[in-house]
Amino acid sequence: MQHDPVIWNLISKGFCSFKTKIAVGGRTKGKHQDFCRNEYNVTGLCSKQNCPLANSRYATIREEKGVCYLYMKTIERAHMPNRLWEKVKLPQNYRKSLELIDKQLQYWPKFLIHKNKQRLTKIHQYLIRMRKLRLKVKPKLVRVHKKVERREAKREQKAEKAARLEHTIESELLERLQSGVYGDIYNFDTESFDKTLNEGGVDMEDDIEGEYEMEDDETLAEFVEGDFESDEDMEDNKLLENIFIEQKLIEKK
Helix, strand or coil: CCCCHHHHHHHHCCCCCCCCEEEEEECCCCEEEEEEECCCCCCCECCCCCCCCCCCEEEEEEEEEEEEEEEEEEEHHCCCHHEEEEEEEECCCHHHHHHHHHHHCCCCCHHHHHHHHHHHHHHHHHHHHHHHHHCCCCCCCCCCCCCHHHHHHHHHHHHHHHHHHHHHHHHHHHHHHHCEEEEECCCCCCCHHHHHHHHCCHHHHHHHHHHHHHHHCCCCCCCCCCCCHHHHHHHHHHHHHHHHHHHHHHHHH
16 A cells, blocks of 8 residues: 655655746745655645655645636555546635535644644635736737838848839830830830830820811812723623523524
8 A cells, every 4th residue: 555654755856747846035035945846746845745756635825717616635545546536526616626625634633624724825816816807998909020120121122223223224224215226117115115105295185186177278189999800700791691682582482
């Protein structure tokens, strides 16, 4: 069977994966305190009374998603690790949960009853603080990506340089076009063509209207190709006439 003093001697003097030493500040400088990281420890201290491994009869309180549960371990279930801890849900009302702890731990040591009540009080306090913090309006923290900002700034500078270069090339080409460097035959964008015409003071609509007026004023003579009969067409016409004459002679007879 389980022997608590033997287990505690091994844990305290030997190795325990849950035990940690933390330096204590204040007046007791240079000293260290032993703490326990086991999730079933009722106080968090590493001692014989608080150790959940070296006590065959142990009780603690745990909080899971805002709900408190009372966990109890007895020596009768030591041979069944999967059913070692008995879990009892505590009500949300603080007074009712204290009454339930007194009822469940009626014949248990007073030390465990007192520490469980203290732990329940602490859990209720931080749950109340959590509810209050949820109701408060907090500023939303946004991460600042310095590397991304630097990269985007460099890209903007390159884009500005490229835009300036395109503008200079466009202005130089327009100057050459207006000066007549390219001659009479050239192909270019319609937008730039309209832009140059507008800059030169020429309106496209006026030119079109002028062309229509010139067409109305001047009468243009046109020559149209006539229909000429070929030799084959002449022969066909003679045959048709001969057939028509023969039919009339037959009718007279």
